[in-house]
Amino acid sequence: MTDFHEDGRAGIDAALVRRLIADQFPHWADLPVTPVKIDGWDNRTYRLGEELTARLPTHESYTAAVDKEHHWLPILAPALPVPIPEAVAKGEPGQGYPYHWAIRRWIDGQTASRDTVADLSGFARSIAEFIVALQSCDATGGPAAGAHSFYRGAPPEYYHDETIAALAVLKGRIDTDLAREVWETALATLWDRAPVWFHGDIASGNLLVQDGRLSAVIDFGTSGVGDPACDLVIAYTFFSGASREVFRTAVGQDASTWARARAWALWKALITYDSSESSHQVITEVLADHRAEA
Structure with a gap:
């Protein structure tokens, strides 16, 4: 036993x-x-x-x-x-x-990384095409965002208290005033269309690569139907520069959805700041993107 x-x-x-x-x-x-x-x-x-x-x-x-x-x-x-x-x-x-x-x-493939992806811009386009195709699936009867998706697909406001607490802890270590602005900008927006399918965790660990190209997407444990903003977070965690712009263009989301995507990326980076080496860089990228869009 x-x-x-x-x-x-x-x-x-x-x-x-x-x-x-x-x-x-x-x-x-x-x-x-x-x-x-x-x-x-x-x-x-x-x-x-x-x-x-x-x-x-x-x-x-x-x-x-x-x-x-x-x-x-x-x-x-x-x-x-x-x-x-x-x-x-x-x-x-x-x-x-x-x-x-x-x-x-079993699905063959290597986990996506800067070492296994041959062309970041091409990979960004492939990820965007996957997200768009997923959003195009019939959402009728699909599982509405909630506890089963850890509230991916719901408004990021669910994590408001956690975010504000993390900002208080990190005051003096990051630009918490600008980060608070990013968060509040997102909370002022809503997904006001019919719910669509989202994966919930489009991250390098859930993307498989063969011959340098996207070959599979795994782990739909946080998937559901709702607001797809959470699926854009990879723009800040994996892409940058030209590849991010390719992703942004190909995925075709509006400014409000991108505002919530920045909030999702910010929340995760804030709560993992002391345990993830990449969190500081993600916050830097999110804040810079917010400034550029303001």
Whole structure:
């Protein structure tokens, strides 16, 4: 019996996955189980043979994604320009592990980085085309932004108190007056159109590359329907200069949506300022972009 703890990751290991597979999917029990080389925080992922993965949420707050992705991934996939995860099966709680979990088809590719992307501007265009295609998918009956998406797709105001607290902590270390202006500018705007599909975490770790080009987009755990501003954050976290302008042009969003995108990028950079080396640069980029648009 696995000693699973609510600290997020303890108790999830390859041995647990083998037991779960043997109990619930005995036809796959002989397949080797190995950890993936690059893993996320929300889920622990293991290769299951050559063609499958087992994906186990690390905390109850991430479990809503299992049913959501299992239902919606096959509906969205045909309309998108690159592959996304293919839902194969859902696992049940067992062996001391308390949550539902997922089996997906393995997708080959390298994680996107400055080293693996051959042409940043071309990559920016590909990401924009993916976002536009996702927004074009029929949102009827889609999961409205909320707790399951960690409020991506909702107004950034949900994180107002957290943002203001972070600004108070960082006073004297960044231009908190201008950062507050960025935040308040965003809160004065709203997505006033019909809700559209958003991914919720368009970040380098969820973008796969082959031969230097975008080959797949993974991890739809924070996806839903609502305001797509959160999907523009990559403009500040991965692109800059010419590649950012290519992305901005190709994704085709209005000024208000970009104001909220800056707020989403700012919020995350503020709350990770002391633990992420890139946060200061993101804040610098956001503030400079706000000045240029003012």
